[in-house]
Amino acid sequence: MSDSLILSEDQRDCLQEVCNVAMGQAGDSLARLFNVFITLTVPNIRLVEAKAIHGELSTMIDAPTVSAVRQAFYTTKGNQGLCGESIVIFSEASFHEIAEMMAYDRADLGSTAEQELLLDISNVLNGACLNGIAVQLEEALSYSPPALIGQHIPVERILDREQLVWDQALSIKIGYSIENKAFQCDMLLFMPGVSLSHLLGILDMLLDDF
């Protein structure tokens, strides 16, 4: 990718609006699923450079150690269409409270149950949010199974800079917290390269219709 991508102000506004609507729907779904009130932050949209990703991550996530889960999303066009990875980052989680919310049996809350809980919550958050975005973009998404990146790791360990195969990506950060519960996590959606161009194309179409 030689040309660096830029997001016009219109495209950014449009994407912001799409995300806001999806957030609202996601919040509503999650509230119905868990019978709790979930607070979501306004999505923070930005273009990030691979070489500056560690600095970005530490700025975005203010916690010494975190647990993180990744999950890929894609359409029927695979990596030629809208696709990317979502990383859900847990900076504070009281597992007993979450376990109760997710109907886990307290008795079997061992370390693997804790991992399963992180995977389940990530899957639910990703689905609620991304499906909401996809519907507005008139796309249908499929997901890979969620996979654990690590537990109680420093923020820089979430992404291995040496392994990154992209130069620039769009990141959308959404924060989740639950009223009256010790729970805080952030979802980072990353769409690199072709996916980003594809997204910008869709946004332009939406803007034309508008």
Next chain:
Amino acid sequence: MPIWSQFPFIDVVMDRIDTGVLILNPQMEIQVWNQFMVTHSHRSAEDVVGRNLFDIFPELPRAWFERKLKGVFVLKNQAFTSWEQRPYLFRFQHNRQVTGGSEFMYQNCAFQPLLDTGGEVAYVCITIRDMTDVAVYENRLKDAMAQLEVVSHTDGLTQLFNRAHWEARFCEEVTRLRRYDGQLALLMFDLDHFKRVNDTYGHQAGDEVLRDVSARLRRLLRSVDVAGRYGGEEFCIYLPHTDLCGGEYVAERIRKVMCRKPVVHEGIEIPISASLGVTHYRCKDHSHEQLIKEADTALYFSKENGRNCWSCFDEQSVNPK
């Protein structure tokens, strides 16, 4: 409708694929049960279709399962389970009857919502993949990695921690102290005239002395104390939650235990003794390197002052550069 659904053998394919397929309606009644499920559950499709899943499989974790499905129905979203966290959904036999390695079939499961024309979830399709081979190999890999880790931390001759690992652990401990405060004593000791042992009795005898010394050391330490082979015949031990007094007590015990009995190698008695240096953590400015240096200085002092004894590091006696 996709073209392939009209292909005549599609039913056969559904029954031949190496994946379990079962479809549930919102009442948890089984709608579809493919051959994989029949084969491994020993329940025929006639037996189970139309009946409630939990009536047939009461051993399923019902609360968990229903919550998982609720997510699929409410969010119209896929859900997953992985063998790494939840080894299986249905306790099936695997096909490694000969090669073995597991007592059951490890499974990865996906729960997919099937939407009706109105966009509501009409059914949930559960697919089950046999991950036993992967699990068996991954578990072997984990065992091998664990062994490798032990080997990479251990000094082959003495079976104590090697210098690099001991120093890393010690550094962590000091970092913890600097943050949370507490006590720690550090001991370093060296065998007296070890070169003479090698020259007189040979290197195999020297090795036997080092092995015996480590065994004696291991016997007298507490399980929380961390000992390592620092270099040739030099050993290091840090004692967590221990003040200088405690450090001195252990130093004297080590001194006694070392010189009390000679090491016996091929019937020959080799007398040994050790010189020790002791120091302790005193303030937040203390780095682990500095503590090692202090213990080493004290050890050197013991060597200079008759050997077979221990000394404590004394700040007064150190020249400021």
